[in-house]
Amino acid sequence: MKRNTLIRKGxxxxxxxxxxxxxxxxxxxxxxxxFMTENEISRHYPSESESQQDNAHKNSFIHLKLIPDQFxxxxxxxxxxxxxxxxxxxxxxxKFYGNSALMVIPIILGQLIVASLAAYVYGKLKFxxxxxxxxVYMVTMLMPFQVTLVPNYxxxxxxxxxxxxGAIIFPGVFGAFGxxxxxxxxxxxxxxxxxxxxxxxxxxxxxxMKIILPLIRPGLAALVVLLFxxxxxxxxxxxxxxxxxxxxxxxxxxxQIIQDTRGIGFAASILYMAPMLLIFGFAKKYLIKGIxxxxxxx
Amino acid sequence: MKIRKQLNNDGKVAAFFLLPSLIGFALFxxxxxxxxxxxxxxxxxxxxSFVGLFNYKELLASASFLKxxxxxxxxxxxxxxxxxxxxxxxxxxxHQTVMFKNAIISSFILPIVVPVxxxxxxxxxxxxxxxxxxxxxxxxxxxQIDWMKSDWSIVVVSLVYLWKNIGYNMIIFLAGLQNIPKDxxxxxxxxxxxxxxxxxxxxxxxxxxxxxxxxxxxxxxSFKVFRETYxxxxxxxxxxxxxxxxxxxxxxxxxxxxKLTAAASLMVLCILILVFIFFAIExxxxxxxx
Numbered sequence: 001m002k003r004n005t006l007i008r009k010g011x012x013x014x015x016x017x018x019x020x021x022x023x024x025x026x027x028x029x030x031x032x033x034x035f036m037t038e039n040e041i042s043r044h045y046p047s048e049s050e051s052q053q054d055n056a057h058k059n060s061f062i063h064l065k066l067i068p069d070q071f072x073x074x075x076x077x078x079x080x081x082x083x084x085x086x087x088x089x090x091x092x093x094x095k096f097y098g099n100s101a102l103m104v105i106p107i108i109l110g111q112l113i114v115a116s117l118a119a120y121v122y123g124k125l126k127f128x129x130x131x132x133x134x135x136v137y138m139v140t141m142l143m144p145f146q147v148t149l150v151p152n153y154x155x156x157x158x159x160x161x162x163x164x165x166g167a168i169i170f171p172g173v174f175g176a177f178g179x180x181x182x183x184x185x186x187x188x189x190x191x192x193x194x195x196x197x198x199x200x201x202x203x204x205x206x207x208x209m210k211i212i213l214p215l216i217r218p219g220l221a222a223l224v225v226l227l228f229x230x231x232x233x234x235x236x237x238x239x240x241x242x243x244x245x246x247x248x249x250x251x252x253x254x255x256q257i258i259q260d261t262r263g264i265g266f267a268a269s270i271l272y273m274a275p276m277l278l279i280f281g282f283a284k285k286y287l288i289k290g291i292x293x294x295x296x297x298x
Numbered sequence: 299m300k301i302r303k304q305l306n307n308d309g310k311v312a313a314f315f316l317l318p319s320l321i322g323f324a325l326f327x328x329x330x331x332x333x334x335x336x337x338x339x340x341x342x343x344x345x346x347s348f349v350g351l352f353n354y355k356e357l358l359a360s361a362s363f364l365k366x367x368x369x370x371x372x373x374x375x376x377x378x379x380x381x382x383x384x385x386x387x388x389x390x391x392x393h394q395t396v397m398f399k400n401a402i403i404s405s406f407i408l409p410i411v412v413p414v415x416x417x418x419x420x421x422x423x424x425x426x427x428x429x430x431x432x433x434x435x436x437x438x439x440x441x442q443i444d445w446m447k448s449d450w451s452i453v454v455v456s457l458v459y460l461w462k463n464i465g466y467n468m469i470i471f472l473a474g475l476q477n478i479p480k481d482x483x484x485x486x487x488x489x490x491x492x493x494x495x496x497x498x499x500x501x502x503x504x505x506x507x508x509x510x511x512x513x514x515x516x517x518x519x520s521f522k523v524f525r526e527t528y529x530x531x532x533x534x535x536x537x538x539x540x541x542x543x544x545x546x547x548x549x550x551x552x553x554x555x556x557k558l559t560a561a562a563s564l565m566v567l568c569i570l571i572l573v574f575i576f577f578a579i580e581x582x583x584x585x586x587x588x
Contacts, residue, residue: 061428
C-alpha cells in the first residue's frame with residue numbers, strides 16, 4: 001500500500017515536471033540560442049525561402065539545436081550596434097525599446113492613479129446606480145479591441161492623437177481592468193477601518209491616502225505586473241493607431257527584425273522579454289495574488 | 299435620516315473620485331461602443347442615413363465573414379473545454395503535497411508574461427515545412443505535414459493558446475480548491491465515501507462558481523487569439539485560422555465601416571448573451587447552494 005502511493009507520487013511528480021519543462025522550453029531555447037554566432041544561426045536555421053529552395057533537390061531539415069557550437073555575445077553586440085533603415089533615416093534597435101517603454105510606463109502609472117481612485121469608489125462608497133455603472137465597465141472590459149475600432153479611431157483622430165504615442169497611452173490609462181482588479185483588493189478591507197477613521201475625523205481623501213492605498217499595495221503590484229504583461233506585448237493598438245513604423249513598439253518591430261536580420265533574432269527576443277522576466281522574478285507573488293483575486297467572488 | 303445624509307455625502311465624494319476614470323472611460327470606451335452600434339445601422343460612418351438591418355444582411359451574405367465566424371466558433375468550442383480540463387487536472391495534482399511544487403507552479407505561469415512575439419522564431423523552426431516537427435514525423439515513418447498552410451494550422455494556434463492560458467486558469471482553480479473547507483472531506487470519509495464520490499459531490503460542487511469565472515475568461519481570451527495568429531501568420535493566414543478579428547482588421551484596412559461595425563455589434567451581442575446566461579445560471583446556482 002505504502003509502496004503504491006510512493007510510486008504514484010513519483011509518476012505524478014515526473015509528469016508534472018515534464019509538463020513544466022515544456023512550458024518553459026520556449027524561453028530556455030531562445031536564451032541558449034541567443035548565444036550562438038550569427039554565422040551559426042544562418043547556417044543552422046535557413047530562412048524560409050532558402051529552405052524552400054533546398055526542398056527542390058533534397059529535404060534538408062531544420063534541426064532544433066539547444067547548445068551553441070561556440071558561446072558568444074555576438075548577437076547582443078549586433079543588436080545594439082546594427083541600424084535599421086527607414087524611408088529616410090536610420091534607426092537604432094534601441095529606439096524601439098524606448099518606444100515600448102514610452103508607451104507602457106505612462107499607461108501603467110496613469111492607470112494606477114485613475115483606477116485606484118475609481119476602485120475605492122466602487123468598492124467602498126455607496127451611491128445610486130453604482131452597480132449598474134460598474135457592470136458597464138465590466139462588459140466593455142470583456143470586449144475584444146476590434147469591436148470599437150472605427151469609433152475609437154475617429155475619436156483619437158478628433159483629439160489629434162493619431163500617429164502619436166498618445167493614441168495608445170490614453171485609451172490604455174482608462175482601461176477598466178485596473179478598476180476591476182483593484183476593487184477586488186479594496187473589497188477585502190473591512191468597513192470598520194473606514195468607520196474608525198471617520199470617527200477620528202478623517203475625510204475621504206485622507207482615508208484613501210492613509211488607509212486604502214497602503215492596504216491595497218499588493219493589488220497595485222499585481223496590477224503593474226498584469227498591465228506590463230499585457231501592454232508590453234500589445235499588437236492591435238499600434239497596428240491601427242501608428243502609421244509611422246519608426247514609432248512602433250518592440251512587440252511589432254521584433255517580427256521585422258526576425259525577418260530582415262535573422263541572425264540577431266534570438267538575442268533581440270531575449271532582450272525584448274528580459275524586463276518581463278525580471279518583473280516576474282521579483283513580483284511573482286503579486287502576480288499570483290492578482291490572478292487569484294481576479295477570480296474571487298465578491 | 300443619518301443614513302440618507304451619509305449617502306449624499308458619499309455621492310459627492312464618489313463623483314469627485316470617479317471623475318477622471320469616468321471621463322476617460324466614456325471617451326475611449328463607452329462612446330465608441332455606442333457610436334459603433336449606431337454606425338452598424340447606417341450606410342456611412344460620418345453623415346450616413348439609417349438603413350435598418352441592411353449592413354447585417356450584407357454581412358451575413360459575405361463568405362469571408364461566415365468563414366471567420368465559423369473558425370472563431372470552432373476554435374472556442376474546442377479549446378475552452380481543453381484549457382479548462384487541463385488546468386483543472388493540474389490544479390488537482392498541485393493541490394496535494396508534491397515535490398518542487400513552487401517551481402512547477404512558476405513554470406506554468408511563466409507563459410503569462412512571455413510575449414508571443416519573442417517565441418515566433420521557435421515556432422518557425424518547429425512548424426516550418428522543413429521544420430523540426432516534420433523531421434521527427436519523417437523519422438517515425440509519417441509523411442510531412444504543412445503545419446501552417448493546412449487544416450493543421452488550427453492545432454498550432456491552439457497550442458499557443460493553451461500554452462498561454464493554462465497557468466492563469468490553474469492559479470484560479472488552485473485558489474478555489476483552497477477555499478473548500480477540509481472538514482467536508484473528513485466527514486465524507488467518515489461516511490465511507492470513495493475518491494470519485496468526493497470529487498463529484500464536494501470538489502466539483504464547490505468549484506462551480508470558480509468554474510463559471512474560468513469559463514467566461516477562457517471564452518473571452520479565446521476571442522483574443524488574433525494577437526498570436528497575427529504574429530505567427532500575418533494579415534491573411536491560412537483559411538482555417540482566419541479569425542473574426544482578422545476579418546474586422548481587414549475590413550478596417552479596406553475602410554468597409556459598415557461591415558466592420560455590423561460584425562462588431564454581432565460579436566458584442568454574442569458576448570452579452572453569454573455573460574447574461576452565465577449570470578442567470580450562477581444566480582440560480584447560488585440560491586440552490588443556500
